[in-house]
Amino acid sequence: MARPSKIDKDLAVSEAMQAIWSDGYAATSVKAMSERLGITRSSYYNAFGSQEALFKAALTSYAALSPDHVLAEIDDDEPILPLITVMFKTICRVRAEDRHHRGCMIVNALAELAGSHDELGPFLEDWILQSAARLEHLLTIAIQNGELPADTDAHAKALALQASLLGLNTLSKALHSEAELWITAKASLKGLGLFAEAN
Amino acid sequence: MARPSKIDKDLAVSEAMQAIWSDGYAATSVKAMSERLGITRSSYYNAFGSQEALFKAALTSYAALSPDHVLAEIDDDEPILPLITVMFKTICRVRAEDRHHRGCMIVNALAELAGSHDELGPFLEDWILQSAARLEHLLTIAIQNGELPADTDAHAKALALQASLLGLNTLSKALHSEAELWITAKASLKGLGLFAEAN
DNA sequence: TTCATTTTGTACATATATGGACAAAACCAG
DNA sequence: CTGGTTTTGTCCATATATGTACAAAATGAA
Incomplete structure (x- = not known):
């Protein structure tokens, strides 16, 4: 149906969760997280919307564990x-x-x-x-x-x-x-x- | 003996303390604090040495209150x-x-x-x-x-x-x-x- | 009024950070 | 193999951030 994503979204959220847990919200900037995930900021915004949105997703991922x-x-x-x-x-x-x-x-x-x-x-x-x-x-x-x-x-x-x-x-x-x-x-x-x- | 400082150092530390208290350590960058104090980064480094040093001074100021x-x-x-x-x-x-x-x-x-x-x-x-x-x-x-x-x-x-x-x-x-x-x-x-x- | 001292202001080179715009690429259904 | 969809990569303009280097300015003491 469409071009496939380079990353597994759930896995990425989980990795973001670990990063935020380690370094806090401010330190896990869009640029830093994009590089860590091996995607461009463009893809980050496309996949997650914003740093706030990814944070909330990461929080949900954290809460479950x-x-x-x-x-x-x-x-x-x-x-x-x-x-x-x-x-x-x-x-x-x-x-x-x-x-x-x-x-x-x-x-x-x-x-x-x-x-x-x-x-x-x-x-x-x-x-x-x-x-x-x-x-x-x-x-x-x-x-x-x-x-x-x-x-x-x-x-x-x-x-x-x-x-x-x-x-x-x-x-x-x-x-x-x-x-x-x-x-x-x-x-x-x-x-x-x-x-x-x-x- | 030497050129006078534009700012009162104790007052500046106290203002830094308030800023760090409000916004955290990361958000009170050398640039941001310099501008808030009305001095250049050059003066900041000269007066306080580093962000870490100013933080410690601010912490002492906080602890007293x-x-x-x-x-x-x-x-x-x-x-x-x-x-x-x-x-x-x-x-x-x-x-x-x-x-x-x-x-x-x-x-x-x-x-x-x-x-x-x-x-x-x-x-x-x-x-x-x-x-x-x-x-x-x-x-x-x-x-x-x-x-x-x-x-x-x-x-x-x-x-x-x-x-x-x-x-x-x-x-x-x-x-x-x-x-x-x-x-x-x-x-x-x-x-x-x-x-x-x-x- | 010169001299030593310390602060200030500007410059430099470099890295990080934001968010949007837009074309190209990769896929799948029909 | 064409068309629709979504992701990707690149470019843009701008702002923030760091630490050092060096000349200029402002003081008090000699």
Whole structure:
């Protein structure tokens, strides 16, 4: 039907994701990414539209692989707390195993772009607020499940949990030991009364 | 003795600090900052040496005004926990009052530069780890003071507290209400058993 | 009023970066 | 093998960005 593309689009998005994760949004310019992908800027614009558009595609690609993806998949009738604990444990492991200690791409992007990029700033702010809202929903379920006391303040705990997530991911850029990260995560979870070993 | 400078150096550093805080390190290029300060790049290099050097000067200028500066000034014989609580409350207030919701300049810089900037990355990582060590020291004092139980795990709590600090500052870029931020901070502090109203 | 000092302004060479315009190329269906 | 479609490659004009080099300017001290 038409001239074939030199590149595999999904693969390119995935490579862009890795680049943005490593170097941030500003450093992965259209010129730089085009050269990295082995295409011209002309093809870049044709395939992805803009740097912002490719960033959003890369974000989706990242989100699917990110440890906190499990939050989106929890069924309302399964135990919540063990999954949250496992998620934190997973974060500690993957952040420590990352040789370049890149932390979380979304948290990095939020720090870089919120307040300075007109389109992506608000987009990322929304993302985080929705993540917090999702946590609050899950904690509410956990209260109904009897996993948490009935008088638990789900709103406050969800926000504190979200802050812990952001903090743990940021901290992982400076603190590279999985054991130390897990000490951090465990203390946060236990403090909030949300720690639960998996069976 | 010599030709006078067009600018006040301290003032320039302070203005650079504001610019970096707003736009990040990459966006405050030598060219951009020179123009903002009304000097030539030639003068910039002469006065500050390099972008990295000006960044470090700006960081010092920022640190002196930052809410967590109180941590450096605590005497070992005064109550620790109320000061930590006040610090968190102050963070919530100043982050919410900042019309541009820039969060914490150091946390932003850590997210932007750790892992990608050869000199400033490790510099910022050190900064955060030393902040965590300072917190651990203060919690140790608090145990000796009797403010905390003798069996308190100062190391774990200090790390969790540091993560909360990082997370709260990052969250403040998306969550702009002082009340909501304070709910977050209070839940974190109470969870860690570190909440203490001031007298 | 000369001299030493430091800052300033201009120039240079080079690299990065943007986004659109337009022709040529490569494919497939009919 | 022709025609429709989409991608590619090249060109354009312009802006940003770096770091150094060197002469000119502005000061205070001797």
